Amino acid sequence: QVQLVESGGGLVQAGGSLRLSCAAPGNSFSITTMGWYRQAPGKQRELVARITGGGSTNYADAVRGRFTISRDNAKNSVYLQMNSLKPADTAVYYCTQSYRPYYYWGQGTQVTVSS
DSSP states (O other): OOOOEEEOOEEEETTOOEEEEEEOOSSOGGGSEEEEEEEOTTSOOEEEEEEOTTOOEEEOTTTBTTEEEEEEGGGTEEEEEEOSOOGGGOEEEEEEEEETTEEEEOOOEEEEEEO
């Protein structure tokens, strides 16, 4: 079965930066849409950013201008560069991969931003 593997989570001070990585298996990575979701304690899971196979991106309003999603098709990987981090960014971050009718989730990685 498909296994998405996230890495890069951890503890960072407010104003700092962190980069999340997600590696995906498969022969058709380049045509899939990759995304990052997050879920903070007591809050709903929300879409943070996503990138299509063609490179189109979109972002949640809360992170636009601070976070950047990118992909490296040669490495079957997607990244989330997080700058100017705020305590409100504290959450478990999940990598997703989709191409209809399939939708896969990673195990999540904890990001904690201290004030």
